[in-house]
Amino acid sequence: MALVWLEAALPLGIIAGMLCIMGNAQYYIHRAAHGRPKHIGHDMWDVALERRDKKLLENLSAASSD
Numbered sequence: 001m002a003l004v005w006l007e008a009a010l011p012l013g014i015i016a017g018m019l020c021i022m023g024n025a026q027y028y029i030h031r032a033a034h035g036r037p038k039h040i041g042h043d044m045w046d047v048a049l050e051r052r053d054k055k056l057l058e059n060l061s062a063a064s065s066d
Contacts, residue, residue, distance in 0.1 A: 030038045
């Protein structure tokens with residue numbers, strides 16, 4: 001009766017291993033498709049701010065080159 005926990009450890013290990021494999025597969029597929037890792041918590045607001053910042057930097061560099 002001392003090794004009863006071993007019955008549950010094998011399925012738990014299989015489930016945990018599959019979750020890790022799925023998570024890593026998503027990471028590598030996204031990185032291969034987009035060339036960079038996925039940003040966690042990156043929503044439309046963050047995208048809009050990045051576009052705004054890029055536009056401001058382009059305008060600033062164009063103004064300074066004149």
